[in-house]
Amino acid sequence: MDRNILRAAREDPRRTSTDIQMVVTSPVEPAPSRRTIRRRLQSNGLHGRRPVRKPFISEKNRSARVAWARAHLNWGRAEWAKHIWSDESKFNMFGSDGNTGIRRPVGARYLPKYQLPTVKHGGGSCMVWGCFSAGSMGPLRRIQGIMDRFQYEDILENTMRLWAFRNVGRAYVFQQDNDPKHSSLHMRNWFHRRRHCRWPVSCPDLNPLDFSIWRVLQNIVCARPHSSLEAFREDFCRRMGQIEYLRATVESYPRRLRSVIAAKKGRI
Template sequence: MGCNTSTQSKVSDVGAATAAIAKPRTPSPPAAENGVTTEVPEKQESVPVSVAPVTLQVPEIRASRSASPASTKSEPSYSHIRLLLLEGLRRRLQVAGLHGRRPVKKPLVSLKNWKARVEWAKQHLSWGPREWANHIWSDESKFNLFGTDSIQWIRRPIGSRYAPQYQCPTVKHGGGSVMVWGCFCDTSMGPLKKIVKTMDRYVYKDILENTMRPWVRANLGRSWVFQQDNDPKHTSSHVANWFRRRRVDLLEWPRQSPDLNPIEHMWEELERRLKGVRASNANQKFAQLEAAWKSIPMTVVQTLLDSMSRRCQAVIDAKGYPTKY
């Protein structure tokens, strides 16, 4: 699981402490006649934390399939015992520094791809503004008309969960969304294109020909490098033939590497700028997106491009696995 020695030691201590709790004590003969009293130890040597004693009175019950619910009413709740033991385990895990947390969602990186990611990061680790000049970063993204797909957090008083001001409104079927394609480089924010049809290789090639290429010719001239991820529609033979005919230089890109692409953070910037702004339909939403996209200052672009060396170093440190970016 990737635990270090210190964490493994803590878990071992927790397991030993839990086993000590679960181990039954041998009842004395007088106690066995009237019932068994089991007490959970208040303190374990491995983890200095006190647990409130739990006393369970277990009467002698004869094994009988015909026992009625009334006759077994005084039986101990073994599910309750289990819950108490689990609660003790949770407390000891917390003392050991192992808290329950929501896992972050990242792309599954195969053995082959994490090696390719490390190799790519090493090759571009020393690149600076001059090397990244005239590189076009591109991608697609979806924006909801209503709400967001990301996790939302609020702070509210206890007992006010259903108060209107603390609710997160939703609409049936999500309220719709807008899919866009965009790009940018070190000197300019590129065009933002609304994707009306289902995005396939033909739609993508049309965007490259009629949206991206005119902007490039007006802003970058003939010397530029295009970046795209390894989505099947991007790497299809139909699109590859277009790149070959137009003599486009492509940046070699490792698979499953959104954390290396600065445009992913550009989408987050765009969503932040429209936080709280509502749209009644897809056209209005795209108009808002396009206006916000054009208003993003170049300082944001430079900050993202300056992070490329840190992104590469993070991939190397993580041995090719997904990073915080």
């Protein structure tokens, strides 16, 4: 019976104790109670947990991401030195959009160190576009309102290209994700005579800005209070150029590609 309970849980991790009870019940054996099923699962290390939320990725795109990782696995330092990563992200001036957990003793709920301060209207935030290469952090552009293809073209034409020519050279390879405004016909025409990297769909875990740099910037900037949203933006722009591990991040990128391949189309 225990093996049947474990098999049912491993076949479909979303099954509840009631579902497992229905699966393992047979005419020749008494039905285990739901409490017994939960105890058996916990004793074998299968505890109830909330699943991590990730963007859906189809089987076709899973195969494409592994193929992309294999195609770039043998790139050396010279090839990655010409690569420019880009992304957009929102940064909160005060607090976080997600859930925050703490550990506190009993009876200390209202002590200031265990509280999460809030302000009216969320405290303000700014949406930014940024890029970087192995040699330096690129410019930061604040996004006005909702960015469309015309604002994005202006950023690439008047901000990214000028910085790329000065810091990477004319042989740079530009990376962008598959956001609709990035892949619109308007932008495809803009990229027609320019080198850019075709990117797998829904792969933020392959972009160093997504899985590392934006988070580090958020922690650095939000470590101290700011008197206004403008002061927050100025501090953010100033500290963006102080990240010192860009080259190490790029040099470790082949390890991430190997992890993608080893994950067999799954996320890392």
